[in-house]
Amino acid sequence: MADEQKPGGSQAPGPGDGPGAKPPATPPAEAASPKPGAPPKPAAAPPKPPAPPKPPATMVATPWDSDLSRELKERFGDKISATSAYLGQNFIVAAPDAVVSILEHLKLEDDFDYLVDITAVDWPKRPERFDLIYIVYSFPRNERVRIKTFVREGYQPQTAVGVHLTANWLEREVFDMFGIEFAGHPDLRRILMPDEWQGHPLRKDYGILQQDQRWVRENLEIESGQ
Amino acid sequence: MPDQTFLDTTELVLNMGPQHPSTHGVLRVILKLDGEKILGTDCVIGYLHRGVEKIAENRTYAQFNPYVDRMDYVAAISNGLGYCLAVEKLLNVEVPPRAQAVRVILTELNRIASHLIWLGTHALDIGAITPVFYCFREREEALKIFEQYCGARLTTHAFRIGGLQYETYEGFERDVKDFCKMFLPKVDEYEELLTNNRIWVGRLQNVGILSADECKEYGVTGPMLRAAGVKWDLRKAQPYSGYEKYDFEIPTRQNGDTYDRYIVRMQEMRQAVRIMEQAVEGLPEGPIMGKVGKVIKPPVGEAYVSIEAPKGELGYYIVSDGSTQPYRVRVRPPSFINLQALDRMVRGGLVADIVAVIGTIDIVLGEVDR
Numbered sequence: 153m154a155d156e157q158k159p160g161g162s163q164a165p166g167p168g169d170g171p172g173a174k175p176p177a178t179p180p181a182e183a184a185s186p187k188p189g190a191p192p193k194p195a196a197a198p199p200k201p202p203a204p205p206k207p208p209a210t211m212v213a214t215p216w217d218s219d220l221s222r223e224l225k226e227r228f229g230d231k232i233s234a235t236s237a238y239l240g241q242n243f244i245v246a247a248p249d250a251v252v253s254i255l256e257h258l259k260l261e262d263d264f265d266y267l268v269d270i271t272a273v274d275w276p277k278r279p280e281r282f283d284l285i286y287i288v289y290s291f292p293r294n295e296r297v298r299i300k301t302f303v304r305e306g307y308q309p310q311t312a313v314g315v316h317l318t319a320n321w322l323e324r325e326v327f328d329m330f331g332i333e334f335a336g337h338p339d340l341r342r343i344l345m346p347d348e349w350q351g352h353p354l355r356k357d358y359g360i361l362q363q364d365q366r367w368v369r370e371n372l373e374i375e376s377g378q
Numbered sequence: 379m380p381d382q383t384f385l386d387t388t389e390l391v392l393n394m395g396p397q398h399p400s401t402h403g404v405l406r407v408i409l410k411l412d413g414e415k416i417l418g419t420d421c422v423i424g425y426l427h428r429g430v431e432k433i434a435e436n437r438t439y440a441q442f443n444p445y446v447d448r449m450d451y452v453a454a455i456s457n458g459l460g461y462c463l464a465v466e467k468l469l470n471v472e473v474p475p476r477a478q479a480v481r482v483i484l485t486e487l488n489r490i491a492s493h494l495i496w497l498g499t500h501a502l503d504i505g506a507i508t509p510v511f512y513c514f515r516e517r518e519e520a521l522k523i524f525e526q527y528c529g530a531r532l533t534t535h536a537f538r539i540g541g542l543q544y545e546t547y548e549g550f551e552r553d554v555k556d557f558c559k560m561f562l563p564k565v566d567e568y569e570e571l572l573t574n575n576r577i578w579v580g581r582l583q584n585v586g587i588l589s590a591d592e593c594k595e596y597g598v599t600g601p602m603l604r605a606a607g608v609k610w611d612l613r614k615a616q617p618y619s620g621y622e623k624y625d626f627e628i629p630t631r632q633n634g635d636t637y638d639r640y641i642v643r644m645q646e647m648r649q650a651v652r653i654m655e656q657a658v659e660g661l662p663e664g665p666i667m668g669k670v671g672k673v674i675k676p677p678v679g680e681a682y683v684s685i686e687a688p689k690g691e692l693g694y695y696i697v698s699d700g701s702t703q704p705y706r707v708r709v710r711p712p713s714f715i716n717l718q719a720l721d722r723m724v725r726g727g728l729v730a731d732i733v734a735v736i737g738t739i740d741i742v743l744g745e746v747d748r
Contacts, residue, residue: 211679265594271708294615318597321718344424360436
């Protein structure tokens with residue numbers, strides 16, 4: 153299952169399956185440069201240099217096979233599209249609607265009782281724009297697993313607050329920074345940015361100097377914060 | 379909102395902070411009170427938000443290294459260690475033993491400096507003025523070693539990806555040994571002032587209790603988790619930077635209240651001295667930089683690496699797209715996540731306790747807001 157990640161290096165992965173591993177940098181998404189063997193930078197125009205010639209353009213993850221991964225696959229079937237490992241760190245790729253039940257299953261059946269983190273990564277050129285990443289840890293097993301899922305813009309993943317209370321602020325931060333709304337969250341407000349702020353700063357199309365001018369003018373009474 | 383309040387009046391909403399000496403920075407807490415009793419809290423954070431994670435996406439791996447010091451600025455060296463370890467993991471670089479040992483010494487010294495700030499300000503919040511002077515006196519000695527080593531006292535940028543930039547200075551080992559010898563009696567001195575002090579015990583015991591299950595539920599780590607009886611420390615559970623070579627204990631307590639957290643942190647300072655003594659005793663010779671190219675360009679991939687920072691689990695999740703700049707850097711800040719448990723800890727308590735509880739979480743707002 154996980155193998156299809158390596159050859160799939162053509163470009164931004166298609167919907168359901170491809171993105172088992174990390175798609176390459178977004179720049180080389182132009183279909184013209186599938187395997188950047190020779191072209192150093194002429195083809196792709198974007199500011200960032202395209203993927204380097206030598207190393208593979210996708211994450212070279214190896215399949216992860218253990219009791220836990222087999223158990224999860226058995227229980228969730230095709231909701232889990234890959235169980236892989238990279239640099240010795242295990243992760244599973246799951247369908248977005250199954251994540252909360254996987255978290256719950258891991259917590260109740262496999263002692264993964266500590267939700268370490270929830271975060272997201274923005275890949276604007278991909279149809280499913282965001283990676284959502286959940287990291288869980290088990291105290292008795294001393295083991296860490298990442299659950300990764302792909303959501304498109306506007307999709308509302310189910311909140312994990314019912315399983316782990318930590319998820320409350322973590323999901324608020326993901327909402328604040330990426331604009332992913334969690335369905336059923338008890339208190340989905342911005343957490344780091346001011347409540348009336350426009351835009352979500354960690355999206356790739358939000359420039360580093362960009363700011364909410366109107367908010368700055370009204371609240372700080374200056375033209376610009378830069 | 380209960381039907382019947384104690385004084386048979388309406389609920390009182392009191393604003394605490396953001397400019398308040400006991401919030402340790404710019405933290406605003408909106409308190410809902412029934413007389414002296416706390417009915418609920420709401421934390422307003424973000425006043426110190428500088429967009430560190432966004433900055434990372436626009437800097438090279440090496441350029442971003444100094445920025446991490448500005449998150450938990452009283453434990454800058456721990457931040458730097460976590461970041462360097464994460465990038466080294468992506469690069470698959472081995473750090474030479476000498477660099478690892480120097481890293482351990484400086485990180486533990488920083489743990490002591492961080493705990494001393496916590497102890498001094500925590501005691502000051504409770505009303506004990508003397509300890510803060512004592513704490514800063516000893517912290518100064520630690521900062522002098524940082525300054526001698528790398529020129530900076532607070533935001534040190536002490537480590538480089540792959541090892542250390544600087545060889546230790548002449549007399550480094552002697553200074554560290556002197557510090558260790560000097561410091562242990564000082565911990566006893568602090569304990570003499572506080573541990574059996576009636577006011578101290580009265581203000582801290584059975585205040586802000588967080589049980590082990592609640593800690594796990596809220597993702598609370600570090601001394602707070604250990605004070606609730608969970609013997610868990612990343613330095614033992616998943617050793618990094620050669621911690622497996624050193625002999626030390628994980629101090630734990632059972633009650634999970636503010637007093638137990640105080641005891642745990644005091645013990646941790648003693649253990650930190652123990653680690654430093656071992657590290658400086660067998661400080662290996664050899665190179666201080668691993669095989670890292672001039673241009674740092676990790677292969678496409680991702681990694682999550684976490685360390686036991688003074689405040690809890692500090693993690694870095696880095697996604698590389700194969701270029702010289704990280705595609706995404708996520709910091710898992712212990713202060714941010716521990717602060718979330720504040721509401722659970724103070725609800726139902728007295729308004730005077732909130733100051734003790736904020737102190738015991740040991741937050742640094744630079745890290746909460748990033």
